[in-house]
Amino acid sequence: MLKDALGAWRGSAREITRLIENDPGNAEAYYSRASLPSPDHDQEQPTPTNHREYDSMSMHCDQCQESIKGTGCNVRGVCGKDEMTAKLQDTLIYVVEGLALCAAELPGTLDRKYGRFISESLFVTVTNTNFDDDVIVDRIRRTLAVRDEVKGVTGRTPAHDAATWNGSSRDEFIAKALACGIDSLSEDADLRSLKSLVLYGLKGLAAYTDHAAVLGYHDDSIYAFYVKSLSALLQEQTADELLALVMETGATAVTAMALLDKANTTTYGNPEITTVKTGVGTRPGILISGHDLRDMEELLKQTEGTGVDVYTHCEMLPAHYYPAFKKYSHFVGNYGSAWWAQDREFDTFNGPILMTTNCIVPVRESYRHRMFTTGMAAYPGLKHIPAREEGKSKDFAALIELAKTCKPPVELENGEIVGGFAHTQVLALADKVVEAVKSGAISRFVVMAGCDGRHSSRQYYTDVAQALPKDTVILTAGCAKYRYNKLPLGDIGGIPRVLDAGQCNDSYSLAVIALKLKEVFGLEDINDLPISFDIAWYEQKAVTVLLALLFLGVKGIRLGPTLPEFLTPNVAAAIVEKFGLKPIGTVEADIEAMMAGA
Numbered sequence: 001m002l003k004d005a006l007g008a009w010r011g012s013a014r015e016i017t018r019l020i021e022n023d024p025g026n027a028e029a030y031y032s033r034a035s036l037p038s039p040d041h042d043q044e045q046p047t048p049t050n051h052r053e054y055d056s057m058s059m060h061c062d063q064c065q066e067s068i069k070g071t072g073c074n075v076r077g078v079c080g081k082d083e084m085t086a087k088l089q090d091t092l093i094y095v096v097e098g099l100a101l102c103a104a105e106l107p108g109t110l111d112r113k114y115g116r117f118i119s120e121s122l123f124v125t126v127t128n129t130n131f132d133d134d135v136i137v138d139r140i141r142r143t144l145a146v147r148d149e150v151k152g153v154t155g156r157t158p159a160h161d162a163a164t165w166n167g168s169s170r171d172e173f174i175a176k177a178l179a180c181g182i183d184s185l186s187e188d189a190d191l192r193s194l195k196s197l198v199l200y201g202l203k204g205l206a207a208y209t210d211h212a213a214v215l216g217y218h219d220d221s222i223y224a225f226y227v228k229s230l231s232a233l234l235q236e237q238t239a240d241e242l243l244a245l246v247m248e249t250g251a252t253a254v255t256a257m258a259l260l261d262k263a264n265t266t267t268y269g270n271p272e273i274t275t276v277k278t279g280v281g282t283r284p285g286i287l288i289s290g291h292d293l294r295d296m297e298e299l300l301k302q303t304e305g306t307g308v309d310v311y312t313h314c315e316m317l318p319a320h321y322y323p324a325f326k327k328y329s330h331f332v333g334n335y336g337s338a339w340w341a342q343d344r345e346f347d348t349f350n351g352p353i354l355m356t357t358n359c360i361v362p363v364r365e366s367y368r369h370r371m372f373t374t375g376m377a378a379y380p381g382l383k384h385i386p387a388r389e390e391g392k393s394k395d396f397a398a399l400i401e402l403a404k405t406c407k408p409p410v411e412l413e414n415g416e417i418v419g420g421f422a423h424t425q426v427l428a429l430a431d432k433v434v435e436a437v438k439s440g441a442i443s444r445f446v447v448m449a450g451c452d453g454r455h456s457s458r459q460y461y462t463d464v465a466q467a468l469p470k471d472t473v474i475l476t477a478g479c480a481k482y483r484y485n486k487l488p489l490g491d492i493g494g495i496p497r498v499l500d501a502g503q504c505n506d507s508y509s510l511a512v513i514a515l516k517l518k519e520v521f522g523l524e525d526i527n528d529l530p531i532s533f534d535i536a537w538y539e540q541k542a543v544t545v546l547l548a549l550l551f552l553g554v555k556g557i558r559l560g561p562t563l564p565e566f567l568t569p570n571v572a573a574a575i576v577e578k579f580g581l582k583p584i585g586t587v588e589a590d591i592e593a594m595m596a597g598a
Contacts, residue, residue, distance in 0.1 A: 059083035060181055062566045063200050064127045064539045066453055072565065079128050080362035087177035088136040088170075089125045093199070094180035095140055096121045098162030099147040100230035105154040115223025116213050117146055118230070122206035123376045127539040128339070129358035132378035137170050162234055182566075185233060189568050194242035195233050196566040197543070201249040202229060204544030207291075207358070208256045208505050210376065214294050217263035225252045250551030253544045257508035261423075264293060269323035270424040271502060276320045277333035278486075279414035281309050284406045286399050287335055287349050289313035289342065290356030291503055292375055293322070298393040299354065300328045308403045311335040311349075313342065314359060314479050318502035321420035334417060335409060338452035338482040346371065348410040352399040354385070358539070359479075370406070372399055417485055419500035421475075423512035426499065433495065434520055437530065441492050443471040444595060445531045447514075449507050450480040450545070451538030457561040458483060461536055463587045465489065465498075469595065473497055475513065478504035480536040507545045511552055526553055532594035533557040534584065537564070550579050556598065560584030 062072035064079065076082050081089075096118060103114055124130045124139055144166060151157050157164060162180075167173055185199075186192040209222050225248065232245055265271075286308060288296060296312075296319045303310055309332040312319055317334045319325055336345035339359035346353050346367045353371045360379055363371060374385035374394060388394045426433070436442040446468060448461060465474060465484035474484070474497060481500055489497040501509040518526050535557055537546065543564070549557060556579075563572060563583050575581050584590060 059086040060183060061086050062182065062196070062564075063203070065451075065537055065562060065564070066455060067565065081131055084174060085131055085133055085136065087174045087181075088133055088140065090177040090181045091173045092121060092136055092140050092143065093125060094162055094176070095143045095147065095165075097230045097234050098160070098165070099143055099150065100227045101158045101160055101163050101234055102147050102150045102154065102156075103227045104231050105156045105158065106150065107154075109220050110223045110227060112218055112220070112223065114146065114150065115218070115220070115226060116210070117143075118223070118226045119206040119210045119213065120376055122203050122226075123210050123358075126203050126207055126358050126541070128360050129376055130378045131360065132380050133170070134380075135378045137173060140173050141168065160234055190570045191237065191239065191242060193566055193568040193571045194239065194246060195237070197246050197547075197564075197571070198229055198242065198249050199233060200540045200543045200564075200566070201246070201253065201547045202226065204539070204541035205249065205253050205256050207541055208253075208260050208544065211291060211293075211357075211505065212256070212260040212263040214292060214375075215263040215267050217259055217266075219255055219259050222252055222256055222259070225249075246547065247551055249544075250547035250549075253548035254508070254511075254551060257505060257545075257548065260505050261508050264322070265422075265424070268293060268297070268325065271318065271321035271420045271422040272323060273418065273425060274321045274326075274420040276312075276317065276417045276419065277415075278335070278412075278417060279333065280311075280335065280409040280411045281332050282408055283307055283309050283330075284403045285309040285311050285332065285335075285349070285351045285409050286396075286403050287311050287313050287346070287351060287353045287409075288316050288356065289339070289353065290359060290375075290377065291315050291505065292356035293319060295354070295356040295374060295394065296325065298388075299396050299399075300325060300331060302393070302396050303330060303400055303403075304328060306400055306404070308351075308400055311409065313345070313353075314339045314482075315503045316356075317417065318419060318500070318506065321422070321502065336412060338479045340452065340454040345412065348412065350409050351403045351406040354396070354399060355379075370402060413486075415486065417500075418496055418498075419485075419502070421496075421499035421509075422501045422506060423509040423516070426501075426509075426513050427516055429495070430516065430520060432493070433517075436493055436495060437521075441471060442473055442495070443469065443530065445473050445475055445529075446594060447475045447510055447531060447533045447535070448480060448484070449475070449477040449501075449504070449510055450536035451504065451542050452479040452482050452536065453538045453561075455561055458536065460560065460584060460587060461534075462487070464534060464591060467587055467591055469591075470497075472595075473499060475499050475501065475510050475531075477501040477506045477510055478542075483536075504541050504545065507548075511549065511554075514554075515552075527555050530597070532597075534590065534594065535559050536561070550575075550581075554579075556580040556582070558582050558584050558590060558594075 060072050060074055061077055066078045067073045121139055121143055185195040229245055309330045311332055312334045313336050325331055342361055343364050355373045355377045356375055357377055363379055372383050372385055373379055378384055385394050461483040485498055514526055514531055517529055
């Protein structure tokens, strides 16, 4: 049944593909587990299992790739969240679903204030975003209030507990989580798996949508899809219905990533090929991490002329590629690497750190006093920069004044990183790229986008990059690039062998590039291109990108270090058969297969 239902997934994919091509700015063998880490050191070998004993667990979270032993975190998350935080997040999701159920009764288009509120609430639960129980409790209370406001507008109350239940205390919210965690989605493991796939895709989708909304860009169809899909999670659904919903999640992901691309490029210009320094200056600095470009803009403006430099960390590296930010002489360079190394890198930076979105790891005492959060990100004990008032900027004065009292950063390295290969820039080089392919100078493109993580199994991606033939080009986006973007891999006729399109949300650029190349070469199917996909995933935004790629018809994607554990063997097998999704293998075998087009 699952296999047959997958046949309907292609749906309107051809139409979406056409729109992107015409207007890119808008528009069980598989359960082999890689080594997983112990909390303090490197790793331990898990025992694969498909059985979950929920009743004995104080929490259950399986939404990221690094969960304990590949069976979900059930005492404390590898990310650092404890069972109370996990339970509060479960309750938040439940009441957001209740809000969606009530909003489904609204006539006409959903008011954007409700759509954006849902985006923010989902974003709060993305891995490594918000660890502050007080913030989550407040968000639950606000969601209940908004839900009841919607009921007042419609004059109707859906006959579901999520639409009628009320609580006000933390204890009530935690107790409620016992009945509304991920295991409550369905008694059937396969249906629960499909609902999980939708939910986690929605969380990533919400992050991208929120980034666009911060810049004033919205798409009402995305907000309407929140209502439709979150309502469906509360109801009995067939496998066919859920598979269609999964595919629609992928379609909506394409819409959201196109919207964010338009928001970023319209506001800050199209990314350009840029050389970014990794050394440090002699002045005190502020380190900004996360993904929010508006926070970056306002921080740069407020630090101009203060004697304080600004550095990027992890997913903020691509900010250097945007023309709007290049005028700031105190925008010095990039400091450090991927999110999981931040504890030691933040320790040596010396100055204030601003986390604008997800990717927080447990905070060390040595830098707790100089770390700040903003937006949907929060962590207990850290100072939080409030949301901007209408027509005003956020106030980063506290960071600037603190920075003036700090020593300059300790240098970690002194080199350069080249990036800025988003779709507009690459398409400007299309003639050169096409000629290199036709002449045989470039034999294959390998998309190695996605997430980095702390597992030693992710060394696979470094080893692949080093072992790929010299006539291959790596297309990347997201923090996965830190596994190889500082390696001396050279170029092909002046074309760098690593083309970095930007943040994880810029994976859209890679799809646009592939579709354009398909057009240039006169091919009917994107899968006929000399392109292989070898993707690393960690959290929910990567799930969203994966669903987008599947919706666009991309087949044969390798995914690692492990396949998502929330996929049951039946669901995984069905996706594997339909789309050729496969786990990563050995470096040698995978490269051989990719070079052969398999």
